[in-house]
Amino acid sequence: MSVLIDRDQGFASPALVPAEGDFARNHAGAELNIGLINNMPDTALKATERQFMKLLQAAAGPRRIRFHCFSLPSVKRSPEAKWHVESEYSDLSDLKRERFDGLIVTGAEPVAPELDQEPYWRDLTELIDWARTNTRSTIWSCLAAHAAVLHLDRIERQRLPSKCHGIFDCETVSGDALTRDAPAPLKVSHSRLNEVTEGDLAQAGYRVLTRSAQAGVDVFVRQYDSRFVFFQGHPEYDALSLQREYLRDIGRFLAREREAYPALPVSYFDAATEEKLVRFEKRARHQRHPALTNELPALTLRTDIAAGSAAAALFRNWLQYLGADTEVPLLAR
Helix, strand or coil: CEEEECCCCCCCCCCCECCCCCHHHHCCCCEEEEEEECCCCHHHHHHHHHHHHHHHHHHHCCCEEEEEEECCCCCCCCHHHHHHHHHHCCCHHHHHHCCCCEEEECCCCCCCCCHHHCCCHHHHHHHHHHHHHHCCEEEEECHHHHHHHHHHHCCCCEEEEEEEEEEEEEEECCCCHHHCCCCCCEEEEEEEEEECCHHHHHHHCCEEEEEECCCEEEEEEEECCCEEEEECCCCCCCCCHHHHHHHHHHHHHHCCCCCCCCCCCECCECHHHHHHHHHHHHHHHHCCCHHHHHHCCCCCECCCCCCCHHHHHHHHHHHHHHHCCCCCCCCCC
16 A cells, blocks of 8 residues: 655545556656655554655655555554554565665654563564665654664663753754755754763764754764664654644643653743643642643744754755665765
C-alpha cells in the first residue's frame, strides 16, 4: 500500500491507495520511493502520517513521491491502532523487496528504562543495519536517532534535568547543502527527556549541522553507504503538536498517571496564555481531578513560531539529494 504524492494533491485523510505496478521503476528520474517507519504513539499515529505527507508535498516541487507507510510490528499498540496499521500499512517484510530512495524512521514512546530493553529493539536494530546499505539516505527522528547511535557506536543518551519541550532557535554550525537556504535561525520543535551530546557525537565521527543554545544538538549526520541524517527534534511537527502533547501530559497528571506537572513549552504560547496556564497549574495541584481538564483556558500560540518553515527547507534539500545523480553527490560527505 502506498500514497502517490503530487504537488496539488489534497489530503482529506491519510488513507493509502494501491501502488501502480512498476510505475516507480519506469519513472525513476521523476519519482522517488520513500518509506515512513511510523512508530509514534497511538495518539499521534495518524497525525504523523499527515504531517510527513504534507511536508514532503511542500518540499517536492514538481517531483512525484511514492510514499509507503510501515511500522515496527513489535511496537505495542491499542486494538484500534493495531487494526489501522494492519489494514492500511505495508508489511515490514515488503521493505526489503522494494528499492527505496529514502527512509524516515520515527521514535516510539519508551516503555523500558533502557533503549536496548525496549520490546522493539531487535526489529529496530535490524532496520538500522539494513538501511545502511539499502537506501541513499535515511532520516532518524528523536528517539530513533538515539537508538541508532547507541546501536552503531554505543553512544549513550543522557537524561535531562527536565523535559526539553518547546520551539528553539537553532543555528547552523557546519556548512552542508542540507541546510542550504534554511531560515536563520531555524525554529525547531523539540520534545524529549534525553539527549546525546555534541562531544560524544564528535568523538565517534558524527558531524553536527545545527544546534540550539538551550536545546543542544539539533541535526547531525554520518556517511555510510547510505547518508544517515539524525534529528534530535521534530521538524515535522505542525503548529499544534506541542499543544496536544502538553494537554495530554496535563490530563495524565490530573488522572494520576504521572507525578510531575508538565512545564510550559518554551517560546510557544503567548504571554497572556502563559499567565492563564500558570494560574490553572496552581488549581490543578490543589484540585487534582480528571474533570478539571474541562476548565482549561483558551490557548493562543505566539505569532513567531514559524511552524514548518525549517522543515520545508531541510526536506527540500534532502529530496534533491535523493534525486541527484549518484556520481555527483549533492550533499557533502
